[in-house]
Amino acid sequence: MNCSPFDLKDFLLQELTDPQRRQVETHVQACPSCQVELDRLRLTQTALSSLPDEEIPQRIGFVSDRIFEPSPWRRWWTTFWGSAARLGFASAAMLSVALVVFSMNRPASALRPVQAAKTVSDAEIGQRIETAVQRAVAAIEVRYAQRTEQLVKDIERRDQAERVNIQKAADLDIDYLRHSLQAAERKSYVAAYREGDAK
Numbered sequence: 001m002n003c004s005p006f007d008l009k010d011f012l013l014q015e016l017t018d019p020q021r022r023q024v025e026t027h028v029q030a031c032p033s034c035q036v037e038l039d040r041l042r043l044t045q046t047a048l049s050s051l052p053d054e055e056i057p058q059r060i061g062f063v064s065d066r067i068f069e070p071s072p073w074r075r076w077w078t079t080f081w082g083s084a085a086r087l088g089f090a091s092a093a094m095l096s097v098a099l100v101v102f103s104m105n106r107p108a109s110a111l112r113p114v115q116a117a118k119t120v121s122d123a124e125i126g127q128r129i130e131t132a133v134q135r136a137v138a139a140i141e142v143r144y145a146q147r148t149e150q151l152v153k154d155i156e157r158r159d160q161a162e163r164v165n166i167q168k169a170a171d172l173d174i175d176y177l178r179h180s181l182q183a184a185e186r187k188s189y190v191a192a193y194r195e196g197d198a199k
Helices: 008-012 018-030 032-050 072-082 084-105 122-198
Strands: none
Touching (some): 008 018, 018 032
């Protein structure tokens, strides 16, 4: 960070007018931090100018180049999984093996007769919905009651704290007025005493 009136990079790259250049030169001679910053910029410029210029490559690599060709293993794997027939055969074989293993390891107690689904009437569905709605409403009312109670407690606590602060401020004002009154009385006594001595 420099405190120069103009940017030191513009000064170094000779983008300032002559009066601005003179102003920066005068400032840099008097300011050590700007001198250090200007030295760093000059060092950077020297380092950059010492790098050799390199030509842009004339040939760009294409996807068809041998470098980008996949390995033989990857080509075989892609060909295998890209074929729909092979993929279907592999899937069917895995499914068959899974079914055989599952049926052999399944305990006899797990075989239970399937029970027929119980039919429910529209009135029973309506009753269940009504019960669920009543429970949800009751839970919301309880939550709102708890939240309202908490808010009332918070307001009462803040109100109590504010009353205490107001009482403290009033006590301080009363003490200040009492001291001011005592000081005024003392001044009047002193003034009366001096008037009495003067007579």
